[in-house]
Amino acid sequence: MTAINPVTDLSREGDVAVITINNPPVNALGLLVREGLIAALDVAGKDAAVRAILLICAGRTFIAGADISEFGKPPSGPGFMETQNAFDAAQKPLVAAIHGTALGGGLETAMCCHYRVAVASAKFGQPEVNLGLIPGAGGTQRLPRLAGVPKALEMVATGKPIGAADALANGLIDEIVPGDLKAGAMDFIARLLASGKGIRRTRDLNDKVTGDFAAIFSFAKGQNMRGFEAPLDAINAVEAATKLPFDEGIAFEQKLFLARMMSAQSAALRYLFFAERKVAKIPDVPDDTPTLEIKKVGIIGAGTMGGGIAMNFATAGIPVTILEMKQEALDHGLGVVKKNYDSSAAKGRFTAEEAQKRFSLLTGTLKMEDLGDCDLIIEAVFERMDIKKDVFAKLDKIAKPGAIMASNTSFLNIDEIAAVTSRPDHVLGLHFFSPANVMKLLEIVRGAKTSKPVVATAMKLAKTIGKVGVLVGVAYGFVGNRMLAARSVEADKMVMEGAFPWDIDKVLVKFGFPMGGFAMWDLAGLDLGWVKEESHGETLRDLLNEAGRKGQKTGGGYYDYDAARKPTPSPVTEKLLTDLWAKKGISPRAIPEQEILERSLYPMINEGAKILEEGKASRASDIDIVWLYGYGFPAWRGGPMFYADSIGLDTVLAGVRKYGWTPSALLEKLVAEKKKFADL
Ligand SMILES: NC(=O)c1ccc[n+]([C@@H]2O[C@H](COP(=O)([O-])OP(=O)(O)OC[C@H]3O[C@@H](n4cnc5c(N)ncnc54)[C@H](O)[C@@H]3O)[C@@H](O)[C@H]2O)c1
Incomplete structure (x- = not known):
C-alpha cells in the first residue's frame, strides 16, 4: 500500500490497482x-502490471460531495475539470x-469511472439545486448518458437522491453487490476483464x-419552481447534453455553474445551509452538557396540536400517553x-x-395520574394562562x-407558567x-430558570423527531x-386605509x-385569540367572526374556499370592508405594491432586531431558520435578516422611520457603524 497523500492510498491486488480515499467524515471532494x-x-496508469483500477472509499460513505468550505473561495490546485479530465x-x-x-x-466522480457497482443501501444524487447551484463537474452531461434524460432531469432539478435499485434499473450503476463491497467489486472486475470488455x-x-x-x-420547464432559479438552469444543461457534443455540453454546464455560483440565490441558500448547522450550537450550553433520557412522553390535550405532536414521537418509536378531559374529545383526537x-x-x-405500529404506541387516558411515569410531558390545552x-x-x-414539563403555548409567558410548579428548572x-x-x-x-441539561435534552430531542x-x-x-x-x-392598518386582504x-x-x-x-382560524364579548x-376580523366566517374550517374567512380548498377573494368580505370604510369615513386609497412590501417586511425585520437586542435569539441566522421552517419564507432570499442585510440596513431603517415606527436600537447602531446583522 502506497500513501499517495494523507487522504489517498494506492495498492495493487493481483492485476487490479485499488485507489482508496480516506477523508473523514464524508470523503468530501x-x-x-x-x-x-x-x-x-497516473501511477496506476503507468504500472504495466495493472489491468484495471478500482476506486473505493474508507469510512461510512463514498465521496459524499464537494467540500462546501471551498465554496466562494478562490480556486486552488486542480479543480473538478482537471480531475474529470x-x-x-x-x-x-x-x-x-x-x-x-x-x-x-x-x-460525478463515480460517473467519470467506466463502470459502477454499489451496495444495496447506497444512494445517488445531484443535490446542487438545494444550494442554488447546478452540478459543475460534468453531472448534467454524464447523468443523462447513463440514466437517461427523464431520470437525469428528475435528479438534477429536484436534488432528491435515488436508491440503488432505481439506479440499477436506469443504468446509472452496473451491478448491486450483495455482500462485501470490495470483494464484490473485485469479482465484477475479474468478470469484466475475462469478458474482454474494456474501457467504456x-x-x-x-x-x-x-x-x-x-x-x-417543455414539461420539465413548465413545472412551478417557486422562484428558485437553479432548477431551470439544471434542466437547460441536461438539454444541452441532448443537443451538443460532449465537450461543448461540458463548457455550457461550466458557464451556467459559474453564473449560479455568483448568484444572489446561491449565496442565500449556502448561507442557510450553514445557518442550519449553527442553530444547534448554544453559546452557554456546551456540546457535552448531560442530557436526560426520554423514553416515554405524555401529552395534555388531544386537539389540533396535541394529536400532531403525539405523531412525531410515535413515528420516532417513542410511546406516548395522551390526556383529555372527556372521552369524546379523546376519541376524536x-x-x-x-x-x-x-x-x-x-x-x-x-x-x-x-401505520398500525405507530398508532399502537399511542395510549389515551382521562386521568392525569397516568402521566406519572413520563420523562417529558407536553401541554397543548387552550391558550389561556389560567388554564x-x-x-x-x-x-x-x-x-x-x-x-x-413543557408548554406548547404560542404566546404566553413560560416563566409565569413555571412559577406555579416546584421545579421551574424543568419547565420550558x-x-x-x-x-x-x-x-x-x-x-x-x-425560561429564566430552565436548566442547561433540560435545554440540551430538548435540542437533542428535536433532532430525534426530525425537527430543527x-x-x-x-x-x-x-x-x-412576535415578528408575525x-x-x-x-x-x-393597510386594510383600514384601502387595501383588500388579497391585495396584501x-x-x-x-x-x-x-x-x-x-x-x-x-x-x-380567525377566532384564534378572538373573544366574542370584546368584539x-x-x-374586519371582528366582522368576519361575528358573521361566522372563521376561516377554512367554516368554509370561508377573508377568502371563500371551494371543495379543493382553493381560495378566491370573497364578495362577502369585500362588502363588509367597504361598509366598514364608509362607516368610519375612510376614503380608501390603492396602496402601491412597493409600499405593501415594505410595510410587510420592515416591521418584521425591526422586530427581529429587537429580539436580538434583547438576547431572545442567539444569532440573526437563528431567526432566519425560524422563518424558513415555520413560515415558509422563500429560502432563496435567505430569511428576513439575511434579506435585510442584502437590501441594506440603512434602507430598512429609512423605511422604519418613514412609516413612523420605533426603530430598534440595534438597527440604528448597526446602520451607524455601517454593519450588517451577519457581522454580529
Ligand atoms: N393551532 C395552532 O396553529 C397552534 C400552533 C402552535 C401552538 N398552538 C398552541 O397549542 C395549544 C393548543 O392549541 P390547539 O390549536 O391544539 O387547541 P385545540 O382547541 O384544538 O385543542 C386543545 C385541546 O385541549 C383539551 N384540553 C383543554 N383543557 C384540558 C385539560 N385541562 N386537560 C386535558 N385536556 C384539556 C381540549 O379538550 C382540546 O381538545 C395552545 O396553547 C395554542 O396556542 C396552536
Whole structure:
C-alpha cells in the first residue's frame, strides 16, 4: 500500500490497482482528494502490471460531495475539470465501488469511472439545486448518458437522491453487490476483464441522449419552481447534453455553474445551509452538557396540536400517553391521528403495518395520574394562562422527579407558567407549528430558570423527531409569532386605509411566500385569540367572526374556499370592508405594491432586531431558520435578516422611520457603524 497523500492510498491486488480515499467524515471532494485521485490514476496508469483500477472509499460513505468550505473561495490546485479530465484520460477500465451516499461531486466522480457497482443501501444524487447551484463537474452531461434524460432531469432539478435499485434499473450503476463491497467489486472486475470488455467512457455513450426530447423538456420547464432559479438552469444543461457534443455540453454546464455560483440565490441558500448547522450550537450550553433520557412522553390535550405532536414521537418509536378531559374529545383526537397515519400509508409513504405500529404506541387516558411515569410531558390545552397554570400546578404533583414539563403555548409567558410548579428548572416551552406532524420548526423556549441539561435534552430531542430546534427566549410570541404579529398589525392598518386582504397577500406570494398573512389566518382560524364579548365590530376580523366566517374550517374567512380548498377573494368580505370604510369615513386609497412590501417586511425585520437586542435569539441566522421552517419564507432570499442585510440596513431603517415606527436600537447602531446583522 502506497500513501499517495494523507487522504489517498494506492495498492495493487493481483492485476487490479485499488485507489482508496480516506477523508473523514464524508470523503468530501476537497483539494487533497482531487490531487490524490489525479496522482493515483497516473501511477496506476503507468504500472504495466495493472489491468484495471478500482476506486473505493474508507469510512461510512463514498465521496459524499464537494467540500462546501471551498465554496466562494478562490480556486486552488486542480479543480473538478482537471480531475474529470484525468479520469477520461485513463487507458485502463475504471470501476467505482459505492457505499453510503454518492452525492454531487461524489456521483460525478463515480460517473467519470467506466463502470459502477454499489451496495444495496447506497444512494445517488445531484443535490446542487438545494444550494442554488447546478452540478459543475460534468453531472448534467454524464447523468443523462447513463440514466437517461427523464431520470437525469428528475435528479438534477429536484436534488432528491435515488436508491440503488432505481439506479440499477436506469443504468446509472452496473451491478448491486450483495455482500462485501470490495470483494464484490473485485469479482465484477475479474468478470469484466475475462469478458474482454474494456474501457467504456461515459462521455462516449450517446444512445440515451439521442432522439426527440422536446416534450419532456417543455414539461420539465413548465413545472412551478417557486422562484428558485437553479432548477431551470439544471434542466437547460441536461438539454444541452441532448443537443451538443460532449465537450461543448461540458463548457455550457461550466458557464451556467459559474453564473449560479455568483448568484444572489446561491449565496442565500449556502448561507442557510450553514445557518442550519449553527442553530444547534448554544453559546452557554456546551456540546457535552448531560442530557436526560426520554423514553416515554405524555401529552395534555388531544386537539389540533396535541394529536400532531403525539405523531412525531410515535413515528420516532417513542410511546406516548395522551390526556383529555372527556372521552369524546379523546376519541376524536385519536381518530384524527389514526386517519392521518392510514392516509399516509394509503399514499404509499409507509406500509399499513407501520401505520398500525405507530398508532399502537399511542395510549389515551382521562386521568392525569397516568402521566406519572413520563420523562417529558407536553401541554397543548387552550391558550389561556389560567388554564395552563391550573394544568401545570396539578401536573407538578404527579410528574415523576426529573420529568421535563413543557408548554406548547404560542404566546404566553413560560416563566409565569413555571412559577406555579416546584421545579421551574424543568419547565420550558416546546413550540410546535401547525400541522405539528409536518412542520419542521420547533421553537425551544428557555425560561429564566430552565436548566442547561433540560435545554440540551430538548435540542437533542428535536433532532430525534426530525425537527430543527431553535432556542428562543421568553417574549410575547417568542421569535416567529412576535415578528408575525408586527407584520399583522401593519397589514390590518393597510386594510383600514384601502387595501383588500388579497391585495396584501398577493404581494407576499409574489415575494415568494407560499401564502399571504390573511390566507394564513383563514388556515389557523380567525377566532384564534378572538373573544366574542370584546368584539365591537370595529375591525374586519371582528366582522368576519361575528358573521361566522372563521376561516377554512367554516368554509370561508377573508377568502371563500371551494371543495379543493382553493381560495378566491370573497364578495362577502369585500362588502363588509367597504361598509366598514364608509362607516368610519375612510376614503380608501390603492396602496402601491412597493409600499405593501415594505410595510410587510420592515416591521418584521425591526422586530427581529429587537429580539436580538434583547438576547431572545442567539444569532440573526437563528431567526432566519425560524422563518424558513415555520413560515415558509422563500429560502432563496435567505430569511428576513439575511434579506435585510442584502437590501441594506440603512434602507430598512429609512423605511422604519418613514412609516413612523420605533426603530430598534440595534438597527440604528448597526446602520451607524455601517454593519450588517451577519457581522454580529
Ligand atoms: N393551532 C395552532 O396553529 C397552534 C400552533 C402552535 C401552538 N398552538 C398552541 O397549542 C395549544 C393548543 O392549541 P390547539 O390549536 O391544539 O387547541 P385545540 O382547541 O384544538 O385543542 C386543545 C385541546 O385541549 C383539551 N384540553 C383543554 N383543557 C384540558 C385539560 N385541562 N386537560 C386535558 N385536556 C384539556 C381540549 O379538550 C382540546 O381538545 C395552545 O396553547 C395554542 O396556542 C396552536
